[in-house]
Amino acid sequence: MLEVKDLVKHFGDINALNNMSFSAEDGQITGILGPNGAGKTTALRVLYGLLKAEEGQGLINSIDSQVDPISARRQIGIFPDKFGLYERLTAREQISYFAELHGLKGQKLEDALSSIITQLGIEDIADRKCAGFSQGQRMKVVLAQALVHQPKNLILDEPTRGLDVMSTRILRDVLLDLKKQGKCILFSSHVMQEVAALCDKVIVVANGQVAAVGTPQELCEMTGESTLEEAFVSLIGSDEGIAA
Numbered sequence: 001m002l003e004v005k006d007l008v009k010h011f012g013d014i015n016a017l018n019n020m021s022f023s024a025e026d027g028q029i030t031g032i033l034g035p036n037g038a039g040k041t042t043a044l045r046v047l048y049g050l051l052k053a054e055e056g057q058g059l060i061n062s063i064d065s066q067v068d069p070i071s072a073r074r075q076i077g078i079f080p081d082k083f084g085l086y087e088r089l090t091a092r093e094q095i096s097y098f099a100e101l102h103g104l105k106g107q108k109l110e111d112a113l114s115s116i117i118t119q120l121g122i123e124d125i126a127d128r129k130c131a132g133f134s135q136g137q138r139m140k141v142v143l144a145q146a147l148v149h150q151p152k153n154l155i156l157d158e159p160t161r162g163l164d165v166m167s168t169r170i171l172r173d174v175l176l177d178l179k180k181q182g183k184c185i186l187f188s189s190h191v192m193q194e195v196a197a198l199c200d201k202v203i204v205v206a207n208g209q210v211a212a213v214g215t216p217q218e219l220c221e222m223t224g225e226s227t228l229e230e231a232f233v234s235l236i237g238s239d240e241g242i243a244a
């Protein structure tokens with residue numbers, strides 16, 4: 001389970017998080033939907049311990065990520081907003097490096113590597129150097145390195161950006177499979193269709209705050225609109241920065 005409670009964060013005069021609170025439950029896919037600059041990335045960074053908030057807490061299975069970042073990180077996989085691959089490493093070496101950072105070694109490490117490579121269907125690129133990989137291949141390697149230690153929680157910051165239709169479908173299938181396994185999945189997005197299709201719960205954020213929470217259907221009922229897109233516009237008063 002993932003929770004943020006009363007987060008406050010400023011960057012100079014910018015009020016990026018203004019008492020933001022929400023939770024994401026096990027066995028569910030939770031989406032954070034909001035326009036550009038709403039505070040999505042900032043909230044996720046606080047949650048996985050990359051940024052310190054001035055007030056509030058980010059909790060990973062009840063562990064405060066600012067108080068005990070190492071234990072918290074063991075329980076999450078992170079698909080960050082900006083990622084790079086070590087171009088000279090093969091995909092297998094790259095994933096192995098992350099597995100070692102999570103304390104895996106010996107046979108356990110080998111087993112974890114084989115298992116995630118099979119699960120994501122990347123046997124064909126596992127022993128190729130990452131330089132020259134397509135966006136879809138890069139996405140799968142980053143997903144593999146996020147999942148290799150079998151975390152209970154997965155946080156993804158706009159995971160489908162730059163992906164073609166096939167890669168987006170593969171990612172969706174992986175997320176649905178992880179949900180079936182009872183994992184807690186939290187992802188941010190601008191893409192309405194993806195959120196409507198995948199999410200059990202949608203957290204609508206604007207101006208560093210939560211504007212509404214509910215299933216796509218509940219958000220439609222709440223606003224009297226027939227689509228999530230219309231409900232979103234009604235909730236935040238603008239369609240800026242949102243993709244259909």
Ligand SMILES: Nc1ncnc2c1ncn2[C@@H]1O[C@H](COP(=O)(O)OP(=O)(O)OP(=O)(O)O)[C@@H](O)[C@H]1O
Nearest residue numbers: 011014015016034035036037038039040041042043
């Ligand atoms: N390192 C930083 N320095 C200065 N301002 C920042 C920094 N990070 C975020 N901000 C500001 O904080 C606010 C929230 O940004 P954040 O990246 O969290 O929004 P977002 O909802 O993820 O937006 P987007 O959808 O555009 O990625 C914005 O006004 C942004 O410019």
